Structure formats: structure tokens, C-alpha cells
């Protein structure tokens with residue numbers, strides 16, 4: 001049992017030696033706290049273990065704060081419960097442990113008028129617990145966090161606009177279904193909205209989030225939301241992270257997204273953004289560091305939008321039905337790439353020689369395309385990336401004799417080394433210099449050169 005942990009006892013004894021000249025917790029909050037603790041775990045005799053003022057000798061997970069009534073003389077202080085965290089996290093934060101019968105005692109929780117943070121971690125895993133109505137909760141509540149509570153079920157009930165101080169609303173891994181709570185769009189203090197891995201659903205296209213000016217994180221991943229992405233998302237000018245992966249969103253990514261000036265992380269993977277191509281608006285979102293669009297059947301060729309995206313570290317474009325060549329500009333501009341996934345598309349032509357100069361790259365997945373020609377990597381590059389250089393499923397790709405000794409490249413066929421320039425089809429219109437098998441050939445404007453070996 002967690003209560004016998006040495007840290008727990010140490011805190012207890014320390015706190016009980018504190019001076020008692022401080023204000024005491026009101027009997028309403030004291031009694032409500034016992035009731036909340038009993039609703040979380042009735043196997044523990046809370047009243048016996050903690051007979052004194054619960055702000056002097058409190059279980060881990062209970063935080064109190066002192067308040068001075070402004071304008072009043074000394075001694076006019078009060079103490080209130082400001083944070084409650086339930087569900088054992090670790091030996092260093094042994095919150096009151098939940099059990100299979102844990103419940104949420106809404107009336108008792110509503111007694112804490114200064115409550116700023118309420119957290120339930122792996123708390124509701126047995127008996128079904130309905131989503132509480134949040135209306136009665138403290139108007140100063142800043143953090144409402146539910147993590148891994150599979151038995152928290154049902155739809156949201158009641159309007160939550162009264163939680164006007166709410167900054168973090170986190171609901172991860174629950175059985176909550178239906179639409180988002182009414183009044184959510186009014187919470188203008190909100191900085192983080194993470195509703196990941198629940199059973200939420202509904203058409204989001206008409207949503208207006210224009211009041212959520214302070215939102216930094218919006219994560220609706222792994223739910224059943226669908227519809228077009230709302231134009232109003234583009235007004236979230238503080239947004240740093242947008243994760244909408246694993247839903248049923250479709251249509252084009254609105255041009256209004258260029259208003260997401262600070263966005264660093266964008267994950268739209270595994271939705272139904274079908275046949276609309278790689279969104280060009282990405283090219284204007286210059287703070288991006290991670291972009292994941294895999295599993296959408298976007299179709300089309302990879303556009304030339306990379307010039308201002310040098311901050312990108314991770315780019316996922318797998319399983320998108322992409323056709324055509326891989327633009328060399330990706331290797332030129334995406335200098336900080338650590339991860340690039342272009343696997344399971346229909347890409348053709350050579351791997352751009354510029355990819356061989358990507359110094360930061362630690363995973364490059366080009367599997368299952370129709371790429372051809374000699375791979376542009378040297379021995380140093382290959383040994384650095386090892387098994388994370390993924391090239392299988394490209395039957396026309398070949399490798400030089402010296403590189404083929406590497407275990408990870410044994411599956412590739414050997415390039416035939418011609419004495420004269422080998423068969424290359426070049427169609428290009430700019431003035432460019434192409435190195436073909438160490439022979440430099442200048443090609444002038446506007447024609448294709450067909451060199452026969």
C-alpha cells in the first residue's frame with residue numbers, strides 16, 4: 001500500500017510539526033476533502049490517518065495556499081485547497097491511489113472555491129464513471145486534467161463557459177464520446193486543449209475558435225472528428241502545436257492556415273485529405289519543425305515549397321499516392337532534416353543527389369516507390385544511418401560495388417558501371433550543369449538530352 005511509503009510518512013511528520021498559528025481550513029472544505037478522498041478510495045481510512053487540519057498534514061496530491069484578504073489587518077488570512085491530484089504517479093509523487101470503484105464527487109469538489117488544478121491519472125479503470133458537469137467547479141480553475149481513465153465515459157454535459165480561467169484542459173485516453181463541451185469556444189484563457197484518444201466525434205467544419213487567442217496546443221488526435229478544417233483555425237495566432245491525426249477530416253487545408261505564424265508542429269496524418277495534393281500553404285508556415293501528413297492519399301507531385309522551411313526536422317509524407325520525381329530542392333533547403341518519410345508512394349526517378357548532403361538525417365525512408373538509378377550516398381553517410389536508410393521495394397534502385405558491402409544495402413542490385421555516360425533521360429528547362437558519371441555536360445535552355453551509353 002502506497003501510504004506506507006517512507007516519503008509519504010516523512011511529509012506527514014514534517015507537516016504535523018508546523019506551527020498552528022496559521023489560519024485553518026474551513027470545516028466545509030475539510031469535510032468536503034474527506035468526502036472527495038473517500039470517493040477516490042474508500043479502502044483508506046482518511047479520517048483516521050489525517051485527523052488534523054488537512055492543510056497542515058495533507059496527503060500527497062493535496063495542495064493548499066494562504067490568502068490575505070486585501071485591505072484587512074494582519075491575521076485576516078485564510079487557507080484554501082488549490083490543487084488536487086489523484087492517482088498514484090510515482091514514488092516521488094504518491095498521490096492518493098485510485099481503485100476500481102473510484103468516483104468523482106462533484107458536490108464535494110464544488111466546495112473548493114479557490115481550486116486551480118484538478119488532475120486524475122489512471123484513476124477510473126473499473127466501474128464506469130460518467131463525465132461530471134463542470135459548471136459548479138471553481139471559476140478560478142486553471143487546469144483540468146484527465147489522463148488514462150478508460151472508464152470515464154459518456155458525453156460532456158452542461159456548459160463550461162463559467163470556467164473562464166481555464167488554461168489547460170487535458171482529456172487523454174478516456175471513453176468520453178460525442179461532441180466537445182458546449183461553451184468551450186468561449187474559454188479565452190485556454191492555452192492547451194488536448195483531447196487525444198477518446199471517442200469524440202462530429203463535424204467540425206462550422207466551429208469558430210476565434211476567441212481562443214491564447215491557444216498554444218490543440219490536439220484532437222485519435223478521435224472520430226470529421227468535416228473540413230474550419231477557416232477559423234487560421235486565426236489561432238499563438239498556436240505552436242496542432243495535432244489532428246487519426247480522425248476523418250477531409251477537403252483542402254485552408255489557405256487561412258498561413259495565419260498560424262508560430263506553428264511548429266503540424267500533424268494531419270491518417271485523415272481523408274484525399275486527392276488535394278501536398279498543401280501549398282505549408283510553404284508560408286516558416287516556423288514549422290515537424291510536419292506529418294502521412295496516410296492521406298494526397299496525390300500529385302511533391303511541390304517546390306521548401307525554400308523557407310529550413311527549420312523542419314521531421315517530415316512525413318508516407319502513403320500518399322505521390323507521383324513524379326523527388327525535388328532536389330528538398331535536399332537543398334531542408335538542411336536540418338532528421339527524419340524524412342516518403343515511403344509507400346509512387347515516386348519515380350533518381351534519389352536527388354542533394355539528399356547525400358543532409359548532415360543531420362538519422363532516418364530516411366524511401367521504401368516501396370518506383371525509384372531508380374544509383375543511390376547518391378557515400379560510405380560515411382550509409383554507415384551513420386545504418387538500418388534507418390530504408391530503400392527496399394524500389395526494384396530499379398542500384399548501388400555501387402564498394403557500398404554494397406554494407407549489410408543494409410545488400411538487397412540492392414549492383415549498378416552497371418559504364419565507361420561512357422550511361423543512359424540518362426534529362427528533361428529540364430533551366431541552365432544547369434549535370435554530372436553524369438563524372439562527365440560534366442552543360443545543357444542549355446529548353447531541350448532534353450538523351451545520352452546513349
Ligand SMILES: *[C@@H]1O[C@H](CO)[C@@H](O)[C@H](O)[C@H]1NC(C)=O
Nearest residue numbers: 207208209210211230231232
Ligand atoms: C467567428 O466569430 C467572430 C465573432 O465572435 C466573427 O467576427 C467571425 O467572423 C467568425 N468567423 C467565422 C469564420 O465565422
Ligand SMILES: *[C@@H]1O[C@H](CO)[C@@H](O)[C@H](O)[C@H]1NC(C)=O
Nearest residue numbers: 343344365367368390392393
Ligand atoms: C513495403 O511493402 C512491403 C510489402 O508490401 C511491406 O511489408 C513493408 O512494410 C513496406 N514498407 C514500409 C516502410 O511500409
